[in-house]
Amino acid sequence: MRHTVQLSRYLLWLLCLAVPTQAAEESLEPYQPRFGRERPVVAVVGQNRMTELADYVVPLGVLRRSGHAQVLALANEAAPIELMPALSLRPDASIAEFRQRFPQGADYLIVPAVHDSRDPLLLEFIRQQAALGSTLVGICDGVLPLAHAGLLQGRRATGHWYSRSQRLKDFPDTLWQEDRRYVVDGALMTTSGVSAALPASLALVEAIAGHIRASTLAREFGVASWSPEHHSQGFALGAQGYLTASGNYLARWRHERFAVTLHDGLDEVALALRVDAWARTFRTQVYGVAPHTVRSAGGLAFVPQRDGAGLPALPGRQMDAARAIDEALDGIAGRYGEATRRLVAAQLEHAPAGSVNPVKGQIELHSP
Structure with a gap:
């Protein structure tokens, strides 16, 4: 009987510890200003040839319209980006131009799904920004460049359901999560499929500008909740x-x-x-x-x-x-x-x- 009571108390103690951890684990830490910046610098980087449309445009639109960050659209070159599966966008700067302008790096680096997840220029840029202390955000299979950059070992992450088998095979040392719209592991955020770009972007606004601003912006977009709850295994x-x-x-x-x-x-x-x-x-x-x-x-x-x-x-x-x-x-x-x-x-x-x-x-x- 004594052992049963002790076991019950131990399980209750574990549960009490687990509940706040689960509640917090999909929330980014509030933004802490660096380098004397009044607003964080957010870089969304794509490839000129085939970058996923919603993955790229939605974070740019949401974060720019929050009014609380300096948000730049980047590409390998300072030429129009061919978005996939449609439309075209002119970036604000190339990767090289961004490096010259912001030698201290971005506060947040957002990586959408791109045509070539092994592109050396993109991977080098991601590694550099990570080394400079950027919070990394992989939208949909933008998680793949992060993985190929060697930044996901032992980390919790997710991606589009379609790439699940390949991700498990290629990156077995990543702790792949299911049934989450977005997953946060310290200064790393990754999301599930394309439609997760909007709730994940609102979660970013909440980290940067607070819950009230995120809620106001969500209402403008007609969004009731940006919860990480999702059933990705149903697709x-x-x-x-x-x-x-x-x-x-x-x-x-x-x-x-x-x-x-x-x-x-x-x-x-x-x-x-x-x-x-x-x-x-x-x-x-x-x-x-x-x-x-x-x-x-x-x-x-x-x-x-x-x-x-x-x-x-x-x-x-x-x-x-x-x-x-x-x-x-x-x-x-x-x-x-x-x-x-x-x-x-x-x-x-x-x-x-x-x-x-x-x-x-x-x-x-x-x-x-």
Whole structure:
């Protein structure tokens, strides 16, 4: 009996220790000013050839519009970035120019999913910023450059569900986490699939500017919560998903091209999420059209890809960021069918509000 009581007390003690740790482990430490800076310097770095659209644009838009950080869009070269799967953006500076301007480094370095996760220039830059004390943020499979840079050994991290098997094989010494929208391990933050960019960016705003500012900004985007709760193991393409993707891709006669009109002051966060969804159907190409380069609400420089002549407008309408993906998925289902909607939702790792998770059997009610 005495041993049973002692064991019960020991388990209770462990539980008491574990509860606050779990609550805190997905929260970044509040920003501590360095080098006499009034605001933190945040660098979002991509590759000129194929950087994931929402991974790159959403953190830039959210953090710039917070008004509490100096946020720079970087690329390997000072030339337009070809975003994947659509649109083009002119960066603020190249990696080399950023190094000259900020020799002490960034306070936060955000890395989206890129075409080449082993790019030597990118990996060298990531290692340098880590050595200078930057907090590292990998959005979606932006975790892969961090891993290839050798910065994840023994660390907790996550990534897009699609890369799970490869990550486990290539980086067995990383403590890969499941069912989290974002994972925080000290000065390291990583996220799950594409749709996690918005809640993770709000979590960053909370660390930099506090909960009240993050809450106010979340309301502007229509977001009720930026909780890390998520059921990533419920996503998969399956045989039907691959059949839908290949069928859509091979049926070239059914492919469509659409124009999305770019204009000064546009909501870049909602735009990125909406276009990212439509351009993943394997039937749709989306082009940004405008007579000249335009500046978004957050000051991002979108570069037009065509003049738009002869192209129909992208179906649907611009919604606030929290509803952008659901609105796009509804339009996709109406135009291409339910199977294509599921294909796109899986790629974005997005469970529409009110949907039943296929693995957990639970209702998803959180914001994207």
